[in-house]
Amino acid sequence: MFELAWPWVFLLLPLPWLLRWLLPAADSGDAALKVSFLGELETLAGRRAAIALPAWRQQLPYLVIWLLLVFAAARPQWLGEPLPLPTSGRxxxxxxxxxxxxxxxxxxxxxxxxxxxxxxxxxxxxxxxxxxxxxxxxxxxxxxxxxxxxxxxxxxxxxxxxxxxxxxxxxxxxxxxxxxxxxxxxxxxxxxxxxxxxxxxxxxxxxxxxxxxxxxxxxxxxxxxxxxxxxxxxxxxxxxxxxxxxxxxxxxxxxxxxxxxxxxxxxxxxxxxxxxxxxxxxxxDELEPVAQQPAQARVSDALYVWPLSAALLISLILVANSLWHPSLQRLPWRRSGHD
Missing domain, CATH: 3.40.50.410 (von Willebrand factor, type A domain)
Known part of the structure; x- marks a missing residue:
């Protein structure tokens, strides 16, 4: 039987959005130039502009990672069949x-x-x-x-x-x-x-x-x-x-x-x-044992390692993608100030 030992941990799900709403926006301190014709400039430079993904698709991997971490923190486990404990009742x-x-x-x-x-x-x-x-x-x-x-x-x-x-x-x-x-x-x-x-x-x-x-x-x-x-x-x-x-x-x-x-x-x-x-x-030793209510125990197998491993794997893929994917190297936050 599948069970969550700490289901109340799911109350932490909206925590990233609450922090984003409550905390002020981050300021890098660097000067920035905003232009509305960046695509044309890249075309003139002989480069193919990177295809921008919708905002929700860009955040999807991070959302999946957070869900997996919360799920692992809830301690999923598989409970076996109840087994009787040997008791004499004394x-x-x-x-x-x-x-x-x-x-x-x-x-x-x-x-x-x-x-x-x-x-x-x-x-x-x-x-x-x-x-x-x-x-x-x-x-x-x-x-x-x-x-x-x-x-x-x-x-x-x-x-x-x-x-x-x-x-x-x-x-x-x-x-x-x-x-x-x-x-x-x-x-x-x-x-x-x-x-x-x-x-x-x-x-x-x-x-x-x-x-x-x-x-x-x-x-x-x-x-x-x-x-x-x-x-x-x-x-x-x-x-x-x-x-x-x-x-x-x-x-x-x-x-x-x-x-x-x-x-x-x-x-x-x-x-x-x-x-x-x-x-x-x-x-x-000859005291007569008295039967009491039978005690039972279930053998539990912890399953948190699976969502935790999946979250780690997705994180490694994102890091590798940001380091080696050519299109990401041409994004504005990866280019030097001479571009």
Missing amino acids: DLLLAVDVSGSMDFPDMKWEGDDVSRLELVKHLLGDFIIERQGDRVGLILFGSKAYLQAPLTFDRQTVRTWLDEAVIGIAGSNTALGDAIGLAIKRLRDRPAQSRVLVLITDGANNGGEIEPLLAARLAAVEGIKIHTIGIGADVEPGGVLQRFGFNSGAELDEPTLRAISEQTGGEYFRARSSSELASIGDTL
Whole structure:
């Protein structure tokens, strides 16, 4: 199907005539002698007078060039048949805690000690890439919550934004309620059965404007399912950190995370190691996809090159004609002042 992407460009068609009407006539500054018997003078000089073309025929090539340029600027294109896009209908938002405690290196990845955030990047990055056909988005939260990537089919970009997340970018506290509230704002306009939020944190709510349980109730009203993941290793009994009274997982508010999931029909997961977090990803893979309105796309072939090439070709012909055509060399504007 033929289509013009920018048909409004044709409003520029009368522009040359408007400029000619509005702008003053050009003055070369040279003296000119106007005579009414130029033809007789050329005959007496033994020359054949050039046959003058009507004014409209002289302007016709330039008119054609202008029409071709405007037509090319309107971006003509040929649209192919509509092709369906593969979509499962699932809209999945990931809310990742980037507060200061997520920098604690109590997790293992391939035999090395890594921080909690680094482990989330390794495992959830693969989880994002495998969501073929899903819309995936990313929220980063600390003292405040920010939408890092909106819901999109471009999963590679979402993973890149997750990989580039740094500790403290959103503040040092943990605003669980604000993260849920931002997710509600982004998911409420999506189909009712496809609103899913996965919330990953290692602490208790100690910042933000909204209480987590109140935000969970609002999410339940909007039909948003929230799966919560508490991350952080338990201190080994009798270990050095425990003897000093330190437990890296003590700040995790598991009752609140469980309540958030229960109110919204989701599940709560505890990730104490990389293997547990990986198994949680496998469980989340079993979320039932929901069909939504089928998306379609058309393959378009740009056609502007053809009118643009035609305009260039006519321009080159006019230039060559003015340089080499003998009759044009004898026109008054090409002769010297001695003629």
